[in-house]
Amino acid sequence: MSVVEIDSERQSNTVETSSNFGPSTHCVVIMEQLPLLRNAVPPRWRVAATLTLRDPLLGPEPVLADLPTVVVGPLIHKRQVVAMAKYAGLVSQWSFRFESDDGRAKALVWLHPGTSPLSDCGIFVVHSSLR
Known part of the structure; x- marks a missing residue:
């Protein structure tokens, strides 16, 4: 976990x-x-991710891949899951970038890497049910 x-x-x-x-x-x-x-x-945040891939099929050097940007927020709860990024292969490092034009704000961000079935690829916004 990173915060x-x-x-x-x-x-x-x-x-x-x-x-x-x-x-x-x-x-x-x-x-x-x-x-x-x-x-x-309350701001909306643009979230983008760059993946570091280390795959022998791609060569000995790490390969960087970008996922399309999504918009999350405004946040409804004090702390909430806002997105999940997935890649149909192993990622050695996830790097997320955050930008907002909707006002001046600060936030804490946690990243929780894990493994799941190799299926989708992209950043998926997790919407709150309290809209």
Whole structure:
């Protein structure tokens, strides 16, 4: 598990999994919104991921692959699962980027890598049932 604070005012907000977890086929993204400034609009975050693949079929060097960007939020609960990224193969490291134009906000982000059946590929937004 990796946890990092992101800030919409920073130029770069990147959260990466540790290679100590070993290769995985999916990564769950959990966000916790910190208090907003005054009457600020709850932000929506653009989330993109770059995967580091180490596959002998692709050669000896690691290969980077990008997944399409998705938009998550606004967050409804203090802490919630917002997305799951999947790849139909083993990923040695997940690197997520977060951006928001909807106001100034901070959040904590947790990444939980794991393994599941090799099927879908992409970032899938997990919507809250309280819309």
